[in-house]
Every structure is written in structure tokens, then in C-alpha cells.
Amino acid sequence: MHPLIATIGGIPIGTHDVLVGLGVVLAAIVFVMQARYQQRSTGQPVDDRIWSVVAGTLVGGALLGRLGTWAQHLDPRDNATLLEQWLYGNRSILSGLVGAYAGALIAKRLTGYREPTGDLFAPAVAAGMALGRVGCLLTELPGTPTGSWWGITLNSQDAASVGAPAGVALHPSFAYEIAFHLLALLLLLRIRGRVAKGQLLTLYLAAYAAFRFGVEFVRGNEVVLAGLTRPQLFLLAFAPLAAWRIVRQARRGAYSGLFRRPSEMEAVS
Structure with a gap:
């Protein structure tokens, strides 16, 4: 476990915060690269209003990512106050993604921007998530016990800090997630242009939801109902x-290009 990168002037620099911040920077770089790719492929300049949409995405993701885990108990009195939640509460990637999505929609409505933006955001989010999860891998509970040789074994001090058994191989659940996002990034870049405009994000989020539901069984989060964790219940809701949106878009032929060869796509275009 490596909770701190360094201490500068008596101020601890957290590993998780630094890597999450670097993940945001990487996501921004990939977003700009995607915007330039889209501009080259379409011959049309990127609308400046897209940056307002990016700002809405960041604000929405930050707000709901921090506050999305507030209502953990049915009785509001058992939950922290909103100020306590903001200052000390856990962050949630899932609620952060929902907040980012909502923030983008609100920004588009306010600015009148109507073009689909999912193709720009999907690879950027995948890249940022892959790097950000390295911070989780280095600082949080790796997962549940496993007999596999690739498990992570913690010493007594590290195990006590995250509430895990010492000397027992644990599933590196965050490593599984890093691998998922890297693979998703490669696939998204490969199929861009082969699905209807804006649909890359839909496919990515649906795939991540399915993956995250499965990996939760070895994540080590608290089981709260019917053998499921809070993230799993969130995903089920x-x-x-998500299923309705994908079926609706599939009926419109949004994903038909996935089953064509690149040469066939060039002939159609």
C-alpha cells in the first residue's frame, strides 16, 4: 500500500488524489485528440460550445461523485450532513459518471448545443479511469480472498489500514478494472466511425456497468441486500x-456497422 507519494512542507500528498488528478488530465488530452480526429474526418471545425459541455461534465461529475454516496441509510438522521459528506465522505465512480452525464446534458440544454458528444467522451473517460484506478489499486482494499497466484498479499500494517486479512492473497479487483478500461479504450478507437454518431459512450457505459456488476463480487464492498453491494443495487436500478436505450438504438441501425468489414464501411460511405 502506498497512500502517500510525498510530504511537501509538512503537507501530505496523497497517491490516490494525485493519480485521479492525472487521470483527469489524461482524459482531457484524449478528448482533445478525439476532437481533432473528428474535425479531420468530417472536415468541420469543432463548435466552441463543446467546452461548456466539458465544464458541465466536470462539475456534474465532481458534485455527484462526492455527494452520491450520502444516502446510505433509509433514515436521514443516520446519514452524514451534506457538509460532512462533501468534506469527508467517500467518492463514488458510478455516481460520478451519472453526474457527469447529467452535467453534460444540462450544459447542452443551456448552450443550445445539439450535436452528439459521446464519441468524444467515451475514449477520454476510459483512459482517465484506467489511470485513476491505479490510485485505487495502491491505496484501497484490493478485494476478497483468492487462491490465485496473482493475488495481492498485505502485511499486517497495510491490512489493518484497509480492514483486510493479513498474509492472505486478495483479488486485485482494481487491476481487473484497469485492464477493462484499457481494453475498452482500444476497442473504442477501433470501432469509432462504425457506429452511429454519439453511440460510443452508450456502448462503453453499458459494458462497464456489466463488468462492474460482476467484479463487485470480488471487490470486497459491504453486502447490504440479497447478497449484493450498494454499487450492484445502483447498477440494477x-x-x-440502459437496456432500453441500447435496444432502441439497435432497432434504428445504430450498431449495424459493427458487423461490417472496414472495406464495406468505406464502400457505404
Whole structure:
């Protein structure tokens, strides 16, 4: 475990915060690269209003990422105050993604920007998530016990800090997630232009939801209902909406290009 990168002037520099910040920077770089790629492929300049959408995404993601874990108990009195939650509460990637999505929609409505933006955001989010999760791998509970040789074994001090058994191989659940996001990034770059405009983000989020639901069984989060964790219950609540959107878009032929060869796509275009 490496919770701190360094201490500068008596101020501790957290590993998790630094890597999450670097993940945001990487996501911004990939976003700009995607915007330039889209400009070259379409011959049209990127609308300046897109940066307002980016700002809405960041604000929405930051707000809900921090406050999204507030309502953990049915009785509001058992939950922290909103100020306590903001200052000391846990962050949630899932609620952060929902907040970012909502922030983008609100920004688009306010600015009148109507073009789909999912193709720009999907690779950027995948790249940022892959790097940000390295911070989680180095500072948080790796996962549940496993008999596999690739498990992570913690010493007594590190195990006590995250509430894990010492000397027992644990699933490196965050490493699994890093691998998922890297693979997703490669696939997104490969299939861009082969699905309807804006659909890369839909496919990425649906795939991540399915993956995250499965990996939760070895993540080590608290089981709260019917053998499921809070993230799994959260995902189940949103699953019908995601499924409806994908089926609706598939019926419109949004993903038909996935089943064509690149040469066939060039002939159609």
C-alpha cells in the first residue's frame, strides 16, 4: 500500500488524489485528440460550445461523485450532513459518471448545443479511469480472498489500514478494472466511425456497468441486500434504462456497422 507519494512542507500528498488528478488530465488530452480526429474526418471545425459541455461534465461529475454516496441509510438522521459528506465522505465512480452525464446534458440544454458528444467522451473517460484506478489499486482494499497466484498479499500494517486479512492473497479487483478500461479504450478507437454518431459512450457505459456488476463480487464492498453491494443495487436500478436505450438504438441501425468489414464501411460511405 502506498497512500502517500510525498510530504511537501509538512503537507501530505496523497497517491490516490494525485493519480485521479492525472487521470483527469489524461482524459482531457484524449478528448482533445478525439476532437481533432473528428474535425479531420468530417472536415468541420469543432463548435466552441463543446467546452461548456466539458465544464458541465466536470462539475456534474465532481458534485455527484462526492455527494452520491450520502444516502446510505433509509433514515436521514443516520446519514452524514451534506457538509460532512462533501468534506469527508467517500467518492463514488458510478455516481460520478451519472453526474457527469447529467452535467453534460444540462450544459447542452443551456448552450443550445445539439450535436452528439459521446464519441468524444467515451475514449477520454476510459483512459482517465484506467489511470485513476491505479490510485485505487495502491491505496484501497484490493478485494476478497483468492487462491490465485496473482493475488495481492498485505502485511499486517497495510491490512489493518484497509480492514483486510493479513498474509492472505486478495483479488486485485482494481487491476481487473484497469485492464477493462484499457481494453475498452482500444476497442473504442477501433470501432469509432462504425457506429452511429454519439453511440460510443452508450456502448462503453453499458459494458462497464456489466463488468462492474460482476467484479463487485470480488471487490470486497459491504453486502447490504440479497447478497449484493450498494454499487450492484445502483447498477440494477439503472439497468432497465440502459437496456432500453441500447435496444432502441439497435432497432434504428445504430450498431449495424459493427458487423461490417472496414472495406464495406468505406464502400457505404
